[in-house]
Amino acid sequence: MSYSETANPRGSVLDRLRDALPKLVLSPTVAIVAIFVYGFIAFTLYLSFTNSRILPTFDWVGWKNYENLFKIRAWDTAVSNLVIFGLLYIAICCILGLLLAILLDQKIRAEGFIRTIYLYPMALSFIVTGVAWKWFLDPGIGLEAVVQGWGWESFRFNWIKDRNMAIYTIVIAAVWQTSGFVMAMFLAGLRGIDSEMLKAAQIDGASTFALYRRIVIPQLRPAFMSAFVVLAHMAIKSYDLVIALTGGGPGTATELPATFMYSYTFTRNQMGIGAASAVMMLMTIAAIIVPYLWSELREKK
């Protein structure tokens, strides 16, 4: 019910102003979102159909940028990298997160302390994480050198310098950063499960394993959904970590759509193609987020 409608407008300017006040307070936000989100989306969408290079121009070229985009090998690499990275990142985070949540849910002493340790990477910037892992994975001084120093001379771990393996180092660092958060999401889900039902099943003699497989995990569906949406959205936007860890290299081996967009727009002066790649990113995220938001907001009614 609307309060501004129940208030009695006597017609004086002051009263009308008072009635409009809530909307006035909200209006700057409406204007900001209209311009800086939707206006900017429209602008970039438009640019993706122009032959903009260093600066935006308004010469319409139709679908040419998109046609060119799909012919560029670096974009191909970026998309297939995103698929590899995204699938592994989401799968490993979910498995590890669920495992840790279940283990932590066994009435552990010092649970709060352990949880704090698992979750702290999420507070750090991807740039910091990237720097730490960059040197830790560097064969010259990092893990490889350390293990060799311990006497295992033939030990090799140079993925970060290997064109075929470098993308997996991004997965390693990203999983380290986010899996604790997924653990917290699943733990919250576990704590939300009706304990009466579990007790009943336990009395009926169900083993812990059966308990989780049959009752607990199926009830975690909402937590899985949320984890998937968050992780997929983070994977598509991943930029900082790649920049700090590999800079997109060696060559273009760890290029992702986000790094592709940046370099084509700002360093290669192909703004039209950069804009087209940004539009592709938006479409991918929208395909995940819009149905999610839709169902969440409809639920409320």
Next chain:
Amino acid sequence: MMSATPNAETATNAAADLTGTYKKTGTALKPARIILYLILVFFCIYYLLPLYVMLVNSLKPLSEITAGGMMALPGEWTIAPWASAWSSAQVGVEATGLRPYFINSIVMVVPAVALSTLVGALNGYVLTKWTFRGATVLFGLLLFGCFIPFQMVLIPMARMLGLMGLAGSVPGLIFVHFVYGIGFSTLYFRNYYAAFPTELVKAAQIDGAGFFRIFWRILLPSSGPIAVVCIIWQFTNIWNDFLFGASFSDFDSQPMTVALNNLVQSSTGVKEYNVHFAGAIMAALPTLVVYIVAGRYFVRGLMAGSVKG
């Protein structure tokens, strides 16, 4: 995300429960329990390892790292890398260390957090206690704005900052973070105020209290918990941002994350790993301190900001 749904309600309670400590029960240490604890400790080591590597290597001379002792404690303890990272390392054109960029980040983050939180609180108040037709749709559009890939707004934003005369400046970054921070801060306050008794607002209205008076006297005094959550979330996000910082700052206005990346990626001279590690800890320290001091609020912010449970 919308913690007003029944499903989300339990999840939010669970999230709150997460932040409390578990009741201790006297369980004897059976073999299975020992294995359980071993696995948990193993993962503690896994998560702490990079922090350990950063810390020990920031306290040793470069020669010890290049000799292959990355995991070892320093043979010779030194704070020289810290001093260098802070005030004399070559970051940009001049050898200023990270200090000026740390200050940039502080100057950027404080007003951006304050502004977006304040506007978020007012928005949440309007969206829950003064609702109007289309409010849900408007909120949905606002939320979608939180999730768009920011690559989509980089080009027009660069133009806009140029037009506003804010290009390449700290105020420009404050503006950008303020604008894109509103969505989440509104989300937090909206969900929090949705549970606030509307009868109180009605009663105050009958007593003749106006829009701002009700906000100031009735809602704001009880907003402490959500304000803390919102401030921590915004602080962490803005401090850790790299994309906007890299896109919209010039040499003098770079935030800490961008400067750290420049320090590490710079191709000239010897790679001073120990200085890089010290710099990385400096860039991590503010959010790490917040997490250690107010971890429970950080977790709540994460949960509410990304999901319903």
